Amino acid sequence: MLSWSQIRYGMQLGFEGGLLAVSEPKIRRWFVRTSAILVVTMLILQFLAQLLIHGPLAFLRALNWLTSSFAPYDAQRVHRTLLDARGSIDWALQTMPLTGVLLVRSVYAQPFDDMFMTVIRTHAPAYYTALVQWPHKTQWWPLVQHHVQRTWKRVKLAALMLVLLNIPVVGPYVPTLVNFKLMSGILGPNLAGAVALTAVFMPGTRGLSWTLFKAILACQQLNRELLDPYFTRLCIPPKARRAWFKERQSLLLGFVMGFYLLIRLPIIGPAFFVVAQAAMGYWIVHTTSLDSLERKPSPPRRKLS
Secondary structure, three states: OOOHHHHHHHHHHHHHHHHHHHOOHHHHHHHHHHHHHHHHHHHHHHHHHHHHHHHHHHHHHHHHHHHOOOOOOOHHHHHHHHHHHHHHHHHHHHHHHHHHHHHHHHHOOHHHHHHHHHHHHHHOHHHHHHHHOOOOOOOHHHHHHHHHHHHHHHHHHHHHHHHHHOOOOOHHHHHHHHHHHHHHHHHOHHHHHHHHHHHHHOHHHHHHHHHHHHHHHHHHHHHHHHOHHHHHHHOOOHHHHHHHHHHOHHHHHHHHHHHHHHHOOOOOHHHHHHHHHHHHHHHHHHHOOOHHHOOOOOOOOOOOO
16 A cells, blocks of 8 residues: 655655766766657657658548548548547557667666666665676566566457447446556555546546556556666566565655656657666665675585585
8 A cells, every 4th residue: 555655755766866867977978869869760750650651541531531422431430440540650659769768678778777876886885886796687588578478468458458348338337447456456445446436426537547547557667667677686586576566666656756757758758767767776775775785695505425
């Protein structure tokens, strides 16, 4: 269950960590370079989309308008389908920069580990010395597999919800039930139940509750990505990671909220992932004991007599 005092403290750590990160010349260079790459890439993608996708869709809409007066078909339905297709393409283009950054991190994680360690080295040398004992060994293929499996799980959940939404009577309540089920583990059953009941008795608030639900899940996902250098260094298995997250979910949510809003900015937003990655090192220093980072020597093997 969330603790509001810990959320406020997490927000404070995020603000202080962000300021400390941008004060590092190395982080600033990474930020400027990433921003420039994203801007150029998005301009190229927008040009290609206008040339290869939006232009043909506009032609099809004009053709549909011309033929609707004499051809026996549902022109309005075709028009809506074409508009939906354009909206889906625009949404894909908007999410592509962040997806690209995360994919690069999955394949080539060393620069992101450097960002994470830069602030720790400057702000807390003792923590840096303890963490550097754990070598950052990147096995890129398992990382890519994990990313694909996680994405596939989301796709299956979305497909299941799409099927349930089309069931009469039950369909309109599916998003509310899903919200309650998933948010009860984060907000607690009382607050999650209040949100669900508000959505049931005040249908106009369903969109707001769904937006809140998606934002919280996105913040959790962003935290997992930002903490990957830490988990990779300490070789923490997935089950232990989940328990670790549950103990610190309020601090993490407060920390990441500001960065989540910045990363959602058009085009250059994903460049703030660089700042968030560096600031996460500051968060680790202030929420983790130094003893837990000390690498214990392996016990000597017993000789067989």
